Amino acid sequence: MNWKKWVHITKLDPDRQLDRDAIETVATSGTDALMLSGTLDVTPEKLAVLYDCVRDYNLPIVVEPAEPGGARFDGMDLVFVPSVLNASHPRWIVGQHQRWIRDYPIDWSRVVPEAYIVLNPASSVARVTGSDCTLQPADVAAYASVAERYFRFPVVYIEYSGTYGDPAVVQAVSEVVSDARLFYGGGINSAERAAEMSGYADTIIVGNAVYEAGIEALTATVRAVR
Numbered sequence: 614m615n616w617k618k619w620v621h622i623t624k625l626d627p628d629r630q631l632d633r634d635a636i637e638t639v640a641t642s643g644t645d646a647l648m649l650s651g652t653l654d655v656t657p658e659k660l661a662v663l664y665d666c667v668r669d670y671n672l673p674i675v676v677e678p679a680e681p682g683g684a685r686f687d688g689m690d691l692v693f694v695p696s697v698l699n700a701s702h703p704r705w706i707v708g709q710h711q712r713w714i715r716d717y718p719i720d721w722s723r724v725v726p727e728a729y730i731v732l733n734p735a736s737s738v739a740r741v742t743g744s745d746c747t748l749q750p751a752d753v754a755a756y757a758s759v760a761e762r763y764f765r766f767p768v769v770y771i772e773y774s775g776t777y778g779d780p781a782v783v784q785a786v787s788e789v790v791s792d793a794r795l796f797y798g799g800g801i802n803s804a805e806r807a808a809e810m811s812g813y814a815d816t817i818i819v820g821n822a823v824y825e826a827g828i829e830a831l832t833a834t835v836r837a838v839r
């Protein structure tokens with residue numbers, strides 16, 4: 614599974630509904646992978662329902678758990694696990710991970726750690742993790758270097774979930790990150806935004822647009838990076 618070549622990931626929220634036609638369009642849009650992920654109210658049952666809807670398409674399917682019990686390996690190509698470096702409590706950086714490793718079986722060959730920097734204060738993930746969203750571009754870039762140079766994370770993820778981020782921030786990060794893959798997600802709902810952020814990030818993630826901007830918006834974001 615060569616996830617380091619992916620340039621476009623579609624994030625589907627197990628806590629939100631999507632009809633079969635929309636799932637078909639997403640799965641055949643040219644996106645590189647489906648990431649099953651959400652912050653609030655994601656249960657194993659809801660994840661299983663969504664997984665059953667997408668499993669038969671010839672597309673990589675990965676899960677991104679919000680807590681240890683959400684790290685499902687069965688049927689998944691990869692499990693992307695966030696550590697939120699600018700969170701206000703260590704449980705979101707290493708605490709949850711220590712309990713996960715203590716209490717659950719793990720197939721490390723399928724685990725991809727993600728160094729998240731969460732920057733939209735209005736998002737669920739920012740509220741849940743108490744992330745410091747007041748960071749300036751140089752502060753964010755320094756966190757990105759901590760992730761890549763000090764902790765050797767394979768992914769640096771700039772997360773503006775729910776709103777379109779500041780390109781200057783993503784540019785500042787792109788200037789310091791060289792080995793890790795630079796992921797950007799947040800508010801991408803058009804070809805223009807997809808093109809702008811993929812000018813700095815290696816991989817863009819599109820989520821809310823699938824549910825709120827219509828499926829054509831999703832396919833436009835794929836065309837912009839293909």
Ligand SMILES: CC(C)=CCC/C(C)=C/CC/C(C)=C/CC/C(C)=C/COP(=O)(O)OP(=O)(O)O
Nearest residue numbers: 651652679680681684705709710713736737738
């Ligand atoms: C250790 C393991 C296996 C799991 C815990 C992993 C950690 C620390 C997660 C904390 C960050 C988090 C809650 C991630 C969930 C995935 C994510 C970033 C979802 C994006 O948030 P949205 O659900 O889109 O936010 P909105 O609902 O506001 O749109």
Ligand SMILES: O=P(O)(O)OC[C@@H](O)CO
Nearest residue numbers: 774775798799800820821
């Ligand atoms: O939902 P949006 O705003 O597209 O963000 C995508 C992803 O970064 C959310 O974790």
Ligand SMILES: [Mg+2]
Nearest residue numbers: 626651652653
């Ligand atoms: Mg959500």
